[in-house]
Amino acid sequence: MSQSGRRSGLRRILAWIDGACNRLYGWRFNPFYHSGALVVMLFVVLLITGIYLLFFYRIGAPYTSIAALTDEPWLGRWIRGLHRYASDAAVVAAGFHLFRMFVQRRSWGPRTLAWVSGLLLLALVLVCGWTGYVMVWDVQAQELTQVGARLFDLLPIFGEPISRAFTGEHPLPGSFFFLNLFAHIALPIGLFILVWVHVSRLARPGLFPPKRLTWGIVGGLTALAVLWPVQMTPQADLFAIPGQVVYDWFYSFWLPWSRSLSPAALATATLIVAVVALMVPLLTRPARARRLPPSLVDERLCTGCEQCYLDCPYEAITMLDREDAAATGKSPRVARVDPALCVSCGICAGSCAPMGVGPEGRTGRAQLGTVRDFIAARQPVGRIVLVACERGGGGIADRSEFEGALVYPVSCGGNLHTSVVEYLLRAGAGGVLIVSCPPRDCWNREGPKWLEQRLYHEREAELRERVDRRRVRLVYASAGDRQVVQTAIRELENALAALETASPERDIDLDRLCEVPEPVAESTR
Amino acid sequence: MSRLLRIAAGVGALVGVLAILRIGSFLSYIAERHPEGVVRLAWRARGEHVRECRHRSAEELAKLPPHMRQEEVCEGRVLPYRLVVMLDGTERINREVRGAGAREDRPLYVTEDLAVAPGPHHVSVSFALEGAATAAAETDAHATPSRLTLDTTVTLAERRVLLVTYDEDRKTLISRY
Numbered sequence: 001m002s003q004s005g006r007r008s009g010l011r012r013i014l015a016w017i018d019g020a021c022n023r024l025y026g027w028r029f030n031p032f033y034h035s036g037a038l039v040v041m042l043f044v045v046l047l048i049t050g051i052y053l054l055f056f057y058r059i060g061a062p063y064t065s066i067a068a069l070t071d072e073p074w075l076g077r078w079i080r081g082l083h084r085y086a087s088d089a090a091v092v093a094a095g096f097h098l099f100r101m102f103v104q105r106r107s108w109g110p111r112t113l114a115w116v117s118g119l120l121l122l123a124l125v126l127v128c129g130w131t132g133y134v135m136v137w138d139v140q141a142q143e144l145t146q147v148g149a150r151l152f153d154l155l156p157i158f159g160e161p162i163s164r165a166f167t168g169e170h171p172l173p174g175s176f177f178f179l180n181l182f183a184h185i186a187l188p189i190g191l192f193i194l195v196w197v198h199v200s201r202l203a204r205p206g207l208f209p210p211k212r213l214t215w216g217i218v219g220g221l222t223a224l225a226v227l228w229p230v231q232m233t234p235q236a237d238l239f240a241i242p243g244q245v246v247y248d249w250f251y252s253f254w255l256p257w258s259r260s261l262s263p264a265a266l267a268t269a270t271l272i273v274a275v276v277a278l279m280v281p282l283l284t285r286p287a288r289a290r291r292l293p294p295s296l297v298d299e300r301l302c303t304g305c306e307q308c309y310l311d312c313p314y315e316a317i318t319m320l321d322r323e324d325a326a327a328t329g330k331s332p333r334v335a336r337v338d339p340a341l342c343v344s345c346g347i348c349a350g351s352c353a354p355m356g357v358g359p360e361g362r363t364g365r366a367q368l369g370t371v372r373d374f375i376a377a378r379q380p381v382g383r384i385v386l387v388a389c390e391r392g393g394g395g396i397a398d399r400s401e402f403e404g405a406l407v408y409p410v411s412c413g414g415n416l417h418t419s420v421v422e423y424l425l426r427a428g429a430g431g432v433l434i435v436s437c438p439p440r441d442c443w444n445r446e447g448p449k450w451l452e453q454r455l456y457h458e459r460e461a462e463l464r465e466r467v468d469r470r471r472v473r474l475v476y477a478s479a480g481d482r483q484v485v486q487t488a489i490r491e492l493e494n495a496l497a498a499l500e501t502a503s504p505e506r507d508i509d510l511d512r513l514c515e516v517p518e519p520v521a522e523s524t525r
Numbered sequence: 526m527s528r529l530l531r532i533a534a535g536v537g538a539l540v541g542v543l544a545i546l547r548i549g550s551f552l553s554y555i556a557e558r559h560p561e562g563v564v565r566l567a568w569r570a571r572g573e574h575v576r577e578c579r580h581r582s583a584e585e586l587a588k589l590p591p592h593m594r595q596e597e598v599c600e601g602r603v604l605p606y607r608l609v610v611m612l613d614g615t616e617r618i619n620r621e622v623r624g625a626g627a628r629e630d631r632p633l634y635v636t637e638d639l640a641v642a643p644g645p646h647h648v649s650v651s652f653a654l655e656g657a658a659t660a661a662a663e664t665d666a667h668a669t670p671s672r673l674t675l676d677t678t679v680t681l682a683e684r685r686v687l688l689v690t691y692d693e694d695r696k697t698l699i700s701r702y
Contacts, residue, residue, distance in 0.1 A: 024535040085543075088550050143556065160569065160625065161634055167567035169690045216539070224543045231551075239702060241563055241684040242556045249549040256554040 010103045011479065015395060018441065019480020027438035027476055031217065034209035034440060035097035039121075040195060041214055042090040045221075047188065049083040054185075059177040062137040063235045070232050081225025082218075084248075087129055089221060091250040094122050104391070104443055108285040110201065110314060110341045117198040119277050124191055129251035131184040135177070140247045142166075142236035143255055150263040168238035201341060202445065203315045292411070293360045294342035295349070297335045301356025304331030307460040308348035308357050311414075313445035316341035317348060317357075345444030346415030350454065353461035355417065364417040364461070371408070371420045378406050381428035384492060386485070387421070389413045389447070392437035394477035394485035403489045405433065413437065414447025418454050418463040421472055431471040431496050435485055438476040448476060470499060559640070562681035564648060566610065566637040568691035568698075570669040572603035572624060573654065602629045604654055611649040612641060621655065633669075643683045650675040650689055650698055673698045 021030040031038060056076065058065040069076040098118060101107055107115040130148065134141045149163035165176065199205035208214065233246040247255050258266060276283075285291075295316070297308075309317045322334040335357060337348070342359075349358025355365045374380075384405040388397040389412055396402045397409040408424070410416045413436030421432050434455070436448040453459035455474055463472065473495075475488040578599040586594045603624030610618040617639055625631035635652070654671040669691070675698035679687050685702060692699045 024531060024538055084550060085546055088546050092546070156627070160632065161636060164567060164569065164634065164636060167565060167636060167690075168686065168688050169567045220539055220543050221546075224547055228547050239686045239688065241561070241686065243560070243684060244553050245556045246551055246553045249552045256556075259556060 008103070010099075014100060014103045015392075015479035017480075018478040019482075022438070022478055022481055022484075027441070027478070028210060029213045029216070030438070030440070031093075031209075031213060032096060032100070033438065034206075034213060035093045035100060037206050037209040038093040038213075038217065039090050039097065040207050041209055041217075042086045042093065043188070043191060043195075045086040045218060046083060046090065049079050049086065050185075050188075052079050053083060057135065057181065059174050059181060062135055062177050063232075066136050067232050070230060077229050078222065078225040081228075081230040082222055084230050085221045085224050086218075087125075087132065088248065088250045089217070090125060091122075091129070094118075094125060098122065102280065102284070105284050105286075106443060108281040109291075110316070110343050112281040113201060114198055115281050116278060117194055119274075121191060121194045121198060123274070124187055124194060126251060128184060128187040128191065129248070131180050131187065133248065133251065134180050135184060137177075137236045138233045139236060139242045139245050140233065140252065140255075142238070143242065143245055143247070143258070144252060145236075147255070147258045147263070147266070151267055154263055154267055166238060172238075201314055203313050204446070206440070292344035294339035294344055295337045295346070295357055295359045297337055298356040298363075299334050301352075301354045302331065302334045303354055303356075304333035304335070305353070305460065306333070306335075307351045307353075308335050311347055311351040311446070311450050313345065313347060314341050314343055316343075343444065345412050345447065347412065347444060347447055347450060350415050350417050350447075351450065351460060352417075355419075358415075362411060362415055364419060367410075367415075367417050367420050368423060371423050374408055375424070375427045380406050380424060380430075382430045384431045384433055384489060384496070385424050385429045386433050386435055386489070387413075387416060387424075388435040388485075389437050391443045392441055392477065392479045392481075393435040394482050395479040396435065396482065396485060403486055405489055412442070412444045412447040413451040414442070414444055414449075416451060418461055418467075421455075422464055422467050425467060425471055429471075431473070431492050433485075433488055433492050434472070434474045435477050435488075436474060438478055441478050470495065557684065560643065560683040561640045562643050562683065563686045564610075564612065564639040564641055564646075564681070564689065565686050566608075566618075566635050566639075566650065566689045568635050568689075570606065570633040570635070570652070570673075570691060571667060572606065572633045572669055573671070574601055574603055574630070576601045600628065600630075603631070603633060604656065605629075606633055606652055607655050608635060608637075609651040609653075610637070610639065611647075612639065613647050622652070641681055643681050643685075645678060645680045647678050648675065648687070648689070648700065649677075652691075652698065670696055675700060 018030065018032060021032055025031070027033065052075075053069070056065055056069045066080070069080055071077070101111075101115065101118070130144055134145055134148075146163065146166050149161075149166055152158065152162040165172065195207075199207070209217075245255070254266070254270075261269070299322070304319065304322070306319055309319050316338050317335050318338065319333045320336050322330060322332055324330070325332045335348075337357070344359045346359050346362045349355075349363045349367070352358065352364055355363055355368075358364065358366070360366075386396065386402055386405045386407045388394060388407055388409055390397040390409050391412065393413070394402075396407055399407050401407060413434060416434065421434070424432050434451065436451055437443070439446075439448040439452075442448050450459065452474060454461060455463050455472065463469075473488065473492050475484060477484040477488075576599050578597050580597055581595075586596070605621050605623045608618055608620055608622050609616065618637060622633050622635055623629050625634055650673075652673040673691065675689060677700055679700060681687055687700055687702060689698060689700045691697075
């Protein structure tokens with residue numbers, strides 16, 4: 001079993017969550033597949049609601065202005081609620097996105113920039129939330145302010161201790177609330193810049209979730225704001241020691257410890273967590289010997305068609321002018337892979353009709369060699385072959401057989417060259433069921449999307465016309481979707497059995513028999 | 526799972542997540558279990574600034590680049606004060622307060638919180654220069670006096686703060702709620 005096939009406890013948890021959500025919402029609307037895009041969508045919600053709230057916020061009377069807004073029974077109350085709940089949901093979505101990337105080990109090598117910028121984004125969101133809660137100037141704000149001031153006092157750069165401003169010695173100046181408001185408005189600009197950095201190495205980044213999911217989540221948060229509105233908690237009073245403090249766990253989870261820990265201890269703990277998180281790319285990087293090699297281009301075979309360049313999800317391939325084109329009569333352009341950007345997904349190998357590109361051992365040619373050995377060893381004549389993605393693919397890639405079908409593992413559905421499918425059928429396999437991860441769950445981003453287009457929409461390198469489509473099916477299943485695979489096998493078995501006794505009329509009903517198998521997956525949920 | 530059941534479960538899960546979001550957004554903790562009051566000492570004092578100068582020797586000057594050969598070098602610092610706080614006759618604080626900054630040439634800052642049981646208390650605070658004041662300090666209108674004291678009896682309510690601070694206009698320690 002390959003390294004990617006091993007499943008840790010965390011991966012089992014993730015597979016269970018994904019499987020459960022796929023059953024409830026279908027893979028298209030599984031919110032956990034869109035966790036990163038959800039954060040961006042929630043940023044937009046926060047921006048819109050924040051602009052509205054800005055009209056009512058008064059620096060000279062922060063608490064009373066927000067209390068007046070909260071008392072407003074119509075728009076004000078629920079927009080404030082939506083702003084708050086959307087900010088909480090953004091932290092939850094960002095946390096889950098981080099968890100997914102960590103568990104799937106999509107955090108090292110060329111993905112280091114995304115990991116580090118993602119951490120900075122999360123930190124900035126938390127700081128932005130901090131300033132937002134200080135704006136309210138209630139008891140939580142008082143606690144946050146006083147802890148923040150003590151933390152600032154650790155820095156040897158201020159002329160006088162910041163915490164002095166919050167002892168009650170002098171009334172709090174309006175400039176404090178102005179600065180805080182300025183930070184609360186300025187930080188989101190940094191957020192959007194960081195989002196741009198975060199996705200800068202991705203081709204076609206998916207910044208927004210599907211519309212139905214967007215409206216479902218915004219509607220849910222709005223309903224929450226209306227039905228369970230945000231309430232005011234007591235006003236900050238620098239001459240009072242708070243007893244019970246109502247706080248937002250998502251932003252201030254550390255606040256209850258702030259009284260028992262000294263500022264130095266709190267800062268040290270934060271620093272340790274930050275350093276460990278930033279070191280994840282180093283900690284999760286496999287040993288050199290176990291790392292998958294980057295793609296290579298065989299320039300003798302490259303026709304300069306640009307398909308690998310178009311399909312690469314990480315913009316790791318560029319097209320260059322071939323120096324010896326005129327002399328050799330070869331294509332004027334040739335593909336070149338930047339190993340520093342290549343995550344070794346192998347999607348380029350699946351895109352190359354002449355099989356001239358791909359990671360060592362997973363190029364189209366290498367795949368033909370592998371499938372030849374598989375056929376020789378396993379004798380698939382008359383049987384169904386499950387071509388399963390090792391990362392997800394129903395979690396069956398580490399088996400040799402599943403439900404009576406032979407299992408042929410691939411590193412990614414997008415890496416699969418369609419010639420392998422043809423080879424299996426020509427060798428006598430009864431049918432080929434390709435079990436790919438759902439499109440938004442692909443570890444390599446766009447593997448299932450390109451695979452589906454190569455199988456059914458003639459994208460290079462397409463499944464040849466001569467291949468009997470009735471014997472080929474594609475099903476999307478995450479690691480926790482084993483039942484989806486079982487159902488798909490049964491359906492393919494039935495379809496193959498029907499082929500044996502098919503009348504000519506049924507035999508040519510290609511629309512029914514060669515449908516893109518998404519409805520198969522949907523019908524099982 | 527039937528379609529209806531799936532929709533119901535999906536809506537139920539969404540409601541559950543939203544409820545968790547709401548509950549998590551309004552959790553509470555006990556910041557201070559004991560209903561004690563606090564005597565807070567917070568002030569800034571300019572203190573007395575002293576300057577100590579010396580002449581560099583010829584060898585020292587020779588080692589320096591030409592543009593840095595200043596014959597006289599001076600270092601200033603603020604003289605330390607001693608803070609003594611007595612609560613109901615018991616000494617709670619007795620420490621030296623030095624000027625802020627690496628060279629101790631910044632003002633003196635006092636920030637202390639003393640937890641005390643609610644009720645009447647006798648508070649006695651003394652903030653006095655360590656050693657004798659210089660003649661310059663005695664004539665400096667803005668300088669903090671070489672000795673500040675406060676002797677008062679206060680009644681502290683639960684979870685309330687009594688602030689002891691320095692009134693620069695009156696050049697004395699005051700207390701207020």
